[in-house]
Amino acid sequence: MSESPIAIIACGGLLALECIEQMRAANPRTVVIALAGESRPEVVDRADHVLKWGQVGQLVKALERSGARRVLLIGSISQRPDFRAVAGDLETLKWLPRLVTTMSGGDDNVLRKVIGFFESSGYRIVSVAEAAPNLLAAEGTLTRKAPGAADRRDIDLGLAVLDAIAPFDVGQAVVVGAGRVAAVEAAEGTDPMIERIAEIRRQRRVAWKERAGILVKATKSQQDLRVDLPVIGPETVERCAAAGMAGIAVEAGRVVIAARAVCIERADEHGLFIHACRVAR
């Protein structure tokens, strides 16, 4: 007899699709819930239920009927929900005051409250590591190119900065090169941070030659890995390549590589490395 199914609430991005495929291969009873306006069409096509922002009552009903007791929350939310525009139902009205309070404070705070909502309803939130373990980066270099000694020093510097800001729920990525921290991610997210590297170089604010600058991405030490695992994907690789960067370093076992084969292919084409390193915690 197969294990009890996991329900996946699949929001934006390719990763949700990969999770669905891995999870359904492992257990065909996996329940897929998509979010209209956030989930990709391929995810919506595979969904058992497609809900709109704020249809909390529908969500509760769908979960109850599915028999799932474990829930994976996956994928990006492009915007914080605008509560004046959601397709609310009665259950939403009941939850609204509590949800609205989640919209101030850091991301971690929001996610803790979302988890609290599911847990108080009797569900256990699981991580990608439990639901689709093959998606996590294992220690080592994935690409033909590997980081050199200077790159490894830059990666260590980047990890040290991430560790220093971890208590403040700032961000989970930095760009480092030639001993210099060029960019620190905060509310803008990883992609805009990578994009400003090109401008920083054009203004000669860093003295980098040829391909230089490493995206270093790791978990915040206080981050809840069940709902907020850092992810890189082919778009991350393309953005780093376009910014003239040299590679990507992620924390082994705690960062997801979406569409791994495509990531490696693109990185090899551009001559970038992708490296996963063990971080002492």
Place this chain on the structure above:
Amino acid sequence: MSESPIAIIACGGLLALECIEQMRAANPRTVVIALAGESRPEVVDRADHVLKWGQVGQLVKALERSGARRVLLIGSISQRPDFRAVAGDLETLKWLPRLVTTMSGGDDNVLRKVIGFFESSGYRIVSVAEAAPNLLAAEGTLTRKAPGAADRRDIDLGLAVLDAIAPFDVGQAVVVGAGRVAAVEAAEGTDPMIERIAEIRRQRRVAWKERAGILVKATKSQQDLRVDLPVIGPETVERCAAAGMAGIAVEAGRVVIAARAVCIERADEHGLFIHACRVAR
């Protein structure tokens, strides 16, 4: 008899002009050296010598003739110098290899080497605090509007983040609002960091209402205050106002407020506060 004069090497920005005026009022023998392409026209007009990038020999000669033994380095350098394009002289060729090595590593590293150059030639580098002490922000609120209790918590959070990243020579400013660190300055500098706040808000990556977000600016703990004192000025105030921000908090006694009267006037017009707070070191 007046004190021995200070030579001011006046680069970009309004602050150099203010320093010249305060220093000449205190000692008419103050020697003003402008940098072509960096100094403002008003500074060039008041200069005893106007040098180009890399005219190190001319600089040494000008300093020797002036009788100054103290040097104030002030103002911004818009770009790291391109050594293929400098108007070099013989002395520059001698220094070039040493100067080129200063162009990797953090700003602090560059500045340490520039200081080393002057000190090894027998000059003492002085800070704005010594040369023009009235330009530093004293503890307290300068504007009609003052930070409230929540603002003070945000300021404390910003100062804590700056303190955490200080060992890594990252940057000297952050933007914080409603308990959230929205932006951290690294190589891009303070102005682009402020400018991205508008985009962060439009994308609803922070849940701020009305005027919100405080620019918190302090010295890096390992920073050499003789050559790298943080500065705010009227353009900083205008940028913060344009980004919908609520105020500016600076470290008292260690941040320069350029064109103070104009800063206060603009901040009052927009309803922003400017507050200088004591930081324990």
